[in-house]
Amino acid sequence: MANLFVLQLLNGLQLGVLLFLIAAGLTLVFGIMDVVNLAHGVLYMVGAYFLATFAALTGSFWWGLLLMFPAAIVVGLVLEVVVIRRLYARSHLDQVLATFGLVMIANETVKIVWGVSPLSVPTPEILSGSVPLMGPLQYPVYRIAIIVTGLAVAGGLYLVINHTRIGMLLRAGATNRTMVSALGIDIGKLFAIVFTLGAVLACFAGALVAPILSVDTGMGESVLILTFVVVVIGGIGSIKGAFLGAILVAVVDTIGGVFGPILLRSVLDPAAAGQTGRMLAPMLVYILMAAILFARPAGLFGGRA
Amino acid sequence: MTAATAVPTRAPALAPRLKAALVLFVLFALVPPVVMAADDPFLILIATRILAYAIAAMALDLILGYGAMVSFGHAAYLGFGTYAVAILSSYGVTDIFVQMLGAVLVSALFALVTGAISLRTRGVYFIMITLAFGQMAFFFFISLSAYGGDDGYGLSQRSTVLGSAILENDVTLYYATLAVLIALFALCHRIVGSRFGRVLTGIRENPVRMEAIGFSPFRYQLTAFVISGCMTSLAGVLLANQAEFVSPAFMSWHRSGELIVMVVLGGIGTLTGAIGGAVAALLLEEVLGMLTEHWQLWFGIFLVLMVLFSPRGITGLVEQMRGRRE
Numbered sequence: 001m002a003n004l005f006v007l008q009l010l011n012g013l014q015l016g017v018l019l020f021l022i023a024a025g026l027t028l029v030f031g032i033m034d035v036v037n038l039a040h041g042v043l044y045m046v047g048a049y050f051l052a053t054f055a056a057l058t059g060s061f062w063w064g065l066l067l068m069f070p071a072a073i074v075v076g077l078v079l080e081v082v083v084i085r086r087l088y089a090r091s092h093l094d095q096v097l098a099t100f101g102l103v104m105i106a107n108e109t110v111k112i113v114w115g116v117s118p119l120s121v122p123t124p125e126i127l128s129g130s131v132p133l134m135g136p137l138q139y140p141v142y143r144i145a146i147i148v149t150g151l152a153v154a155g156g157l158y159l160v161i162n163h164t165r166i167g168m169l170l171r172a173g174a175t176n177r178t179m180v181s182a183l184g185i186d187i188g189k190l191f192a193i194v195f196t197l198g199a200v201l202a203c204f205a206g207a208l209v210a211p212i213l214s215v216d217t218g219m220g221e222s223v224l225i226l227t228f229v230v231v232v233i234g235g236i237g238s239i240k241g242a243f244l245g246a247i248l249v250a251v252v253d254t255i256g257g258v259f260g261p262i263l264l265r266s267v268l269d270p271a272a273a274g275q276t277g278r279m280l281a282p283m284l285v286y287i288l289m290a291a292i293l294f295a296r297p298a299g300l301f302g303g304r305a
Numbered sequence: 306m307t308a309a310t311a312v313p314t315r316a317p318a319l320a321p322r323l324k325a326a327l328v329l330f331v332l333f334a335l336v337p338p339v340v341m342a343a344d345d346p347f348l349i350l351i352a353t354r355i356l357a358y359a360i361a362a363m364a365l366d367l368i369l370g371y372g373a374m375v376s377f378g379h380a381a382y383l384g385f386g387t388y389a390v391a392i393l394s395s396y397g398v399t400d401i402f403v404q405m406l407g408a409v410l411v412s413a414l415f416a417l418v419t420g421a422i423s424l425r426t427r428g429v430y431f432i433m434i435t436l437a438f439g440q441m442a443f444f445f446f447i448s449l450s451a452y453g454g455d456d457g458y459g460l461s462q463r464s465t466v467l468g469s470a471i472l473e474n475d476v477t478l479y480y481a482t483l484a485v486l487i488a489l490f491a492l493c494h495r496i497v498g499s500r501f502g503r504v505l506t507g508i509r510e511n512p513v514r515m516e517a518i519g520f521s522p523f524r525y526q527l528t529a530f531v532i533s534g535c536m537t538s539l540a541g542v543l544l545a546n547q548a549e550f551v552s553p554a555f556m557s558w559h560r561s562g563e564l565i566v567m568v569v570l571g572g573i574g575t576l577t578g579a580i581g582g583a584v585a586a587l588l589l590e591e592v593l594g595m596l597t598e599h600w601q602l603w604f605g606i607f608l609v610l611m612v613l614f615s616p617r618g619i620t621g622l623v624e625q626m627r628g629r630r631e
Contacts, residue, residue: 036429038562086613092428093375094612097569100562101608108602225440225558228433236429279448286441290422293434297425 003137016250017150021205023230023242025198031174031237036095039102041224047203048210052119061124076199118214174237235302256284326577349475356482357543359583362567364536370574373509378439382534384556386541391551401464408538416534446553457552
């Protein structure tokens with residue numbers, strides 16, 4: 001039982017850092033530009049496809065990962081310049097519609113370019129295999145690498161946001177962007193940088209997860225909604241909130257899925273517990289979100305609702 | 306002074322739209338004879354589907370257009386309607402009025418609870434929270450293995466009306482759907498023109514001022530949210546009968562997005578526009594689907610262009626053209 005718990009905790013942590021990589025960009029785009037971007041999940045999917053393609057072309061996961069970055073930057077910039085930039089002054093409703101259109105365009109384009117059958121990416125050799133954790137428990141090296149990378153990126157983001165000039169502008173922009181622009185900062189450029197940074201982080205998350213998931217067109221969607229929950233729980237515009245929210249959501253999701261039915265078995269008979277547990281488990285994160293919002297409508301670290 | 310100029314007038318913007326709605330309803334009523342002449346019975350099912358979605362779009366417009374609440378989880382109510390038919394009929398309750406009552410009760414409860422939580426927030430938060438609650442309902446029905454889970458559940462028969470199976474006939478089902486649409490349109494029209502509707506519009510324009518003159522925005526918005534959810538579930542009851550099949554696909558977040566597209570396409574806050582928007586969006590889908598298997602690509606491009614160049618939808622385009630002509 002303890003082994004299972006540790007295993008699920010690690011799985012939760014691994015999902016959590018991935019969610020954080022996606023949510024970080026999304027919360028900044030919401031917080032600083034006040035734009036609802038449904039197409040953020042698409043970037044996660046595109047990142048995975050880029051890695052799959054480049055890794056297959058070069059025959060190396062590492063070259064694939066390296067080439068993914070410039071491609072992600074191009075996608076982010078093009079998206080910002082062609083569509084997102086025109087949405088800043090528009091209502092949330094218009095933003096929802098336009099980015100919903102982008103989701104449809106992207107999903108179909110991916111189907112046309114890469115086909116409908118899922119791609120798979122081999123795990124890089126140096127990170128394959130498992131390490132013993134405690135007793136008979138083994139854990140895949142690659143998943144540990146994801147956790148370490150995610151935590152490193154989180155640390156790096158923390159440094160950039162709290163100790164650099166661009167980070168200061170980001171924080172100021174999330175609080176009061178009119179004032180930032182009045183102080184002579186080129187807000188258009190700042191927005192482009194923020195959006196591209198978010199796009200690259202989401203693509204990176206997709207690339208990281210490519211070897212352990214099958215790469216297909218639906219992968220962005222399930223993650224998008226979970227990311228929304230993370231951003232809402234953490235508070236819009238807060239990187240710290242996104243991090244804690246991501247870990248919380250992921251751990252509740254993975255642990256709840258396994259231990260919910262086990263806990264229920266102590267109060268219900270096994271058949272009913274299994275049935276109820278299976279139905280409740282996917283709803284747990286939403287119940288968590290509802291509970292948090294009921295107490296704090298602006299999320300854990302949100303300034304304004 | 307203003308008092309001297311206040312000549313009693315009928316609501317000016319409403320009358321032409323009401324006329325447009327009447328024209329639409331007459332056209333809808335003429336569809337079955339035309340389709341019969343064309344000898345393609347499948348078309349009548351497509352038309353029924355369009356009318357059912359028109360009901361849902363109109364219900365969404367009630368809160369989106371008049372209450373400025375962008376609900377991104379409205380497909381959940383379609384799902385409650387469809388599953389009310391499936392679940393009740395599996396227990397032998399096939400009467401459509403009982404099924405509608407069941408759908409409305411479940412929807413009212415869900416809308417009351419999730420609306421009360423969602424309405425504590427504003428703007429982006431509201432959109433994302435309603436989306437998340439919609440997903441919650443979606444996952445609930447996916448894990449409902451007794452009714453097929455992900456794969457859905459085929460209905461053995463359509464709903465009955467007071468013990469008779471008249472809805473088994475496609476044309477009767479079509480006219481029944483049209484009747485529900487017209488009845489709900491009349492109801493929405495009354496709601497929008499009533500004191501309640503005016504308070505709701507007032508809250509949309511300026512919640513702080515409305516609160517200052519003694520209205521509690523929360524109660525009015527929550528009531529509208531519940532009414533809208535219940536109406537949408539009726540569309541779900543009709544859709545289940547049209548498809549004779551229910552599945553969680555009715556409540557995916559794409560469906561919620563499509564409902565918003567319909568409302569905006571027709572021009573928000575017009576009721577008639579939402580009906581026209583549903584017709585336009587679904588016809589566009591059908592036509593694009595016939596031309597290419599990648600219809601989603603073109604629909605997406607159409608959406609982006611529409612938002613960038615015609616923010617007020619078809620109604621906006623029509624009014625713009627009319628304005629230019631005059």
